[in-house]
Amino acid sequence: MLSGCQERLAVYVVAVEQPSRMTMKDAVAIHRQWLTSFHRCARLMVGLSVFPQVSGVVAYYLDHSRGLPWLIVAGLILFNMPYTLLVLKPYFIDPILDDNVCSKKDHKYVVDMVAKWSRAHMVRVLINVIAFAVCIHTVVF
Numbered sequence: 001m002l003s004g005c006q007e008r009l010a011v012y013v014v015a016v017e018q019p020s021r022m023t024m025k026d027a028v029a030i031h032r033q034w035l036t037s038f039h040r041c042a043r044l045m046v047g048l049s050v051f052p053q054v055s056g057v058v059a060y061y062l063d064h065s066r067g068l069p070w071l072i073v074a075g076l077i078l079f080n081m082p083y084t085l086l087v088l089k090p091y092f093i094d095p096i097l098d099d100n101v102c103s104k105k106d107h108k109y110v111v112d113m114v115a116k117w118s119r120a121h122m123v124r125v126l127i128n129v130i131a132f133a134v135c136i137h138t139v140v141f
Helices: 002-022 027-062 064-096 107-140
Strands: none
Touching: 002 027, 002 064, 002 107, 027 064, 027 107, 064 107
16 A cells, blocks of 8 residues: 555656646746655655565565565565665755755756656656556455
8 A cells, every 4th residue: 555655656746746847937946846845755755665665575474475476566665765876866866955056056957957857766656656566466366
């Protein structure tokens, strides 16, 4: 269930929030909205990812054959952590995480970085969609 919440939140960000954000004409407003959303979602995603990871490992430990799909889900969700730390954070998050980046950098740079972050974030969205699909398949079949 928490995997589904995580998946829906990730899809919402790229399907609804990001396109809406990019319609804003002001780079400062785009950055402010991205920054607020980023901080809110980062805390939420960490909380939503812990339980599926732990429960997947426990399910596999208790019953290797029936717990294997849950271990796969845990592994998929766990993949998001190194991807975020090694790819997203240094190249797409850190450059625009500063509250005052709009006064330090060109506005086009800020808008371009928010757009690039969204494209790179699609990898996490895809992983979350696959993890939730495995959950649904395991429950139904």
